[in-house]
Amino acid sequence: MVSIIGIIIAPVAVLRPTLIKIMVDEYIVPRQIETLWIIAAATMGAIVLEAFLSYWFSYNSKWLGQAIIRRLRFDVFQHLTKMHLSFFNRTPIGTLQTRTINDVETINSIFSQGLVTIVSDILTMLFVISMMLWTSWKLTLVVLAVLPFLILSTYLFKEGVRKSYEIVRTKISEMNAFLQERISGIHAIKTFSKEEEEEQKFRKINKAYTTANIHSIFYYAVFFPVVELISAVSFGLMIWYGAGGVLKNEVTIGTLVAFPLYIGMLYRPVRMLADKFNTLQMGLIVARRIFKVLDTDEHIPNTGTIVAKKLSGDIQLKNINFSYQEGHPILKDLSLTIPYGKTTALVGSTGSGKTTLIGLINRFYDLEDGEILIGNTNIKAYDLYSLRKRIAVVLQDVFLFRASIMENILMGNDEITPEEVIQAAKDIGAHTFFERLPNGYQFEVMERGSNLSAGQRQLISFVRALVVNPDILILDEATSSIDPTTESAIQLAIEKIIEQRTSVVIAHRLGTIKKADQIVVLEKGRILEVGSHEDLLDNEQSSYHQLYAHQLV
């Protein structure tokens, strides 16, 4: 529809000067005053029609653009949230932000200034030229004598702007990535007093961005006057030749009146066209970048069909090999049975692969080699989302969103009632902690939970895990030391949530470790020992014994 209007608009616009020419030649010059009103009314009508069509066209083409980019933004977001974690390990957050917001916005220009309007502009030009030729081909050729200069300058302009625009886009992306990282890492910057240094770095990026922008502004600043100049020359040529023509009776006065209008109509689109071509080109570049993200199919393949209603049975890890980057194995031929309904504690020095190991159980990553079975079924055979629903994971550092405590616990799950949340909080002894906050459960948590203590954040994450009543609980115990009251509350909370279900705990607290049914000692991606606290401690050769002696666990 929009393109149809775009096409209609071109001949209607050309109608106006033509009508004026007819008015001068057929009515004013022969003094046909009585019927002049007819042609005057027709001209008025053409102007009104043109105004209406151009309103319709610009509103609808922009509306179309908005509708499309709304959809696209959503698609990019949806695609990103489904993406594999390893994709995020590689891609700076700021870059993804640029893709979803700035880049998609640029695509809008394809619609509002791009394709359809370009077609409409070209059509207008073609109509204008043919009307001019029809009116007076000689005069037209004179007017068009400057065309080669126009084409050349347009080409130079287009190339210049394109190059500088490309740099502008890259710099925006860099700037977003930089800003995002510094703001998230503001603590580290302050701790190490790096404000000045970061300011310097930002100053550099900022300057590069400005320079790129100024380059493109320069091209615009030069181009517009140049086109102005060329059109003035063409206007001068027309007057010079046209006036002579009138005298020789070769050119009518009406033609002489209509031609400046034609020239105006011819050069305006030319000026805009170069710019629009750039916008279109940029839009296409950006579109390519967005589609690159959309085409990156790094999802964990969700081909399993079994809906995990209840996960029972042991978790068996069989000859697992895993690496984040090829050639740097993190887990090496690891086999382990995690008994159903019992607590397994993982211990081992930092970087030994504990967090990695638990991330494999709910398929954050897929294995290179080997298999993981839950109740004799390979986890790949389960529907991914149903599997993750039955497994609760409490990570080392808790991530909280900007929302109330209640909302942070519910996480949008409408199968849970607030009463159940409060009950769960009471069960693990977190209730009194939340009650003490202003507004209790409605306390507004800031981004990443920055207005809560580490202990409070952990308690929230425990309630979050408990309230879904998972079959398997995975807990990466945080090492941060907390005041003794909170510490004992957390210890109690942990004991409660790991009770009566299969639990895997990366344990740092001796209390948790001692109570575990099985302790697994991990070292450099391999299992060194498996046994109970007493068994392992009795064996003086065991590395658990050493760790214990050094108070490392």
Ligand SMILES: Nc1ncnc2c1ncn2[C@@H]1O[C@H](COP(=O)(O)OP(=O)(O)OP(=O)(O)O)[C@@H](O)[C@H]1O
């Ligand atoms: N996202 C990642 N991308 C690449 N390498 C990673 C990633 N996460 C961890 N690693 C590497 O994997 C190894 C094991 O890390 P992991 O987080 O499993 O250790 P961990 O035993 O949990 O240590 P900690 O006790 O300090 O939490 C480390 O050498 C680390 O460099």
Ligand SMILES: [Mg+2]
């Ligand atoms: Mg870890």
